[in-house]
Amino acid sequence: MFGGLKEKLQAARDRLGSSIQGAEANQAPATDAIETATDAAAKKTVSPGAPTFADKVKVLVIDRELIVSEKDISDALSELEMTLLESDVALPVCDAIIARVRTSLIGKHRKIGRSVDALVVGALKSALLEVLGNGFNLVDYIKTHSRPVKILFTGVNGTGKTTTVAKIGAYLKKQGYTVVIGGGDTYRAGAIEQIGVHAERIGLKIIQHQEGADPSAVLFDSVQYAVSHKIDVVLADTAGRFHTKSNLMSQLEKIRRVMKPDLVVYVDEAVAGNDAVIRAAEFDRTVGADAIVLTKVDMDSRGGAAISIAHTIGKPLMFLGTGQRYEDIMLFEPAQVVEELLGSDS
């Protein structure tokens, strides 16, 4: 997974490493000659801001350490920026990550002889981990909450909400939970048939009305059904909608008021570009989002959208959809993903 991103990050990491190393080589021969001259200069400069040349030399000579400067890494950072952009990380998110790596690298004292790699990887890792947050374990969540746990799925058209509902239904069923699906997409032609077939194949109960019915009513009925039949989880599918359509968004708000979901799950696709950020923010603002499911991960080895969305709304990724079969779904574990992206240790 995310093979493409991994490859590129590795390359960027090497570049960063080598440019810091290069800076070291440049500084080293100069030290002997200027040592005496800088003694005086060093006394004069007490500026706490950017390290002056004198500071650098002092640190180099006395502590046998190097200070990483902006100049040393700016080339490598702009390369990293390109890498992230090519991997579909949205522009503002990319800027944020770069800024984080820059501030955590610049001004760092580094003992000569200590691996540059460790420094760079550390900075990248912490920046990515911070963005991706902690995963979200649905099973743990269900265990600790009162039944039925009501989960509402939202997202724009064609991101794979219905398929995701079916996959999560199958996953929870395998974990031993009872599940009912609410067929809340009453708008799109064929949607009722689609989720109906899914439910039948997995062997789950589904609550549906006819096409054009009020989705809030359907989902309310689903919750009532779950309560009276002591069912563990309600998975509420909804029609895809664009965040720009205010009437559809207020319909979604109504759904939320009526069924009072415990979790609102925002579904988006891994192949989405910069727009992923805009719509995620808008959905989060209007109906909220507690967790994210990223679909169609098998289409794209870059996975930048995961980083963009997670960074924008600051909510954890719960699952990744990785194919067309019901079992093609995996829990998202950020630490593991970052580890995989940057290689464990070197």
Add this chain to the structure above:
Amino acid sequence: MLDNLSTSLKDALKKLAGKSVIDRAAVDELVKDLQRALISADVNVKLVMELSKAIRIRSLDEQLPKGTNVREHVLRIVYQELVRLVWASADIRLEPQIILMAGLQGSGKTTTTAKLARYFQKKGMKAGVICADTFRPGAYDQLSTLCAKINVPCFGNPLEKDAIKITREGLGNLKDLETVIVDTQGRHALEADLIKEIIELNNLTKATHRWLVIDAALGQQASEQARRFHEAINIDGVIITKMDGTAKGGGALSAVAETKSGIAFIGSGETIEDLERFDPDGFISRLLGMGDLKALLEKAEGAIKPDDIDVNAMMKGKFTLRDMYKQLEALNKMGPLKQIMGMLPMGNMELPEGVYDVTSTKMVRYRIIMDSMTPYELDDPSLINSSRMQRIARGAGATPDEVRELLKYFKMMQRTLKGLRSGGGKFNMQRLMKRFSGLQ
């Protein structure tokens, strides 16, 4: 965020304005802003780099044509380079043809298939569709429901699992029709079996056109996917879907560059009529976040008949309910207000959010309420007191609250128009309205 980008692009252009000698630093800055605008519109990063290099070189090297200033010169180059990228829009002929639809899962192939059938039907051709999506549950139901609404024959069999067999039967079944559109299952380029299937479908149907459906939100992946599809079945046109969201459709630009084809259609809504021919000018404006007056004017041309709107009265500040009635009617024909406002080159002007909130259903309600008013009330809304409000509400089958809401909306529109008239800046409503009237 994107608004900020287009603002910075405009700022960069402003710096070039009035200069008679090309300023290297200013051009560099412009190119950098352009890069950012294009990248955040999801255009392929490599493509952006090539493009910006070309623009930079041409801007610095080419002689400044007499009579133009630097800003115009650079803008023209930017525009030319972008148009070169989008190529000509794909050729659409009204003749017997078979169209094969291809695309990723969830990009909107099935909806677009029905929209296309409707398009050709409206052009007077006998159209039919074949549902060759044997994988997704409900695919046949979806397509046949959509087709039933527009009276287009739809061939398919939800029980059959062999797409090739269905298509073969379908072609026989629909052979009397002039345009046959084959909807296929969503697939991505890494699924070898499915790519093999679509190659077979292409060989079987001997399709006249093979169109790739691209979601406007598709990111950097667009190039790669388009290239693979192109290798498999030689794509000769691209359709961008979901342009009614906030996505800029830069992915489609990458796809077009990759397949060396043109953009045939743009899908911009959920109803079956929401399909437009591609217009390069409008697309580029949207991509860069700069207004597109041309598209709006074309839309207005079709929708507004002479004396639909009394421009002069409005400009004099006499904006009555009657004007709003006509305006709502005209706007209804042009599409949602936000979409129209998005096409205007209003730059940094902010309209109150509430102006956009009038959805098409609300517009219909408003018109019904206004139908229940007397001519005096329409001319002078201040006449409306609570007893008149009761009468209007009863006549329109509405609540007094709704009437109040309408009046509130009217006041907001009135204020907005006033603001536009007196508002400074390069753009004002007056000029726009003049252009409107010039067309009539």
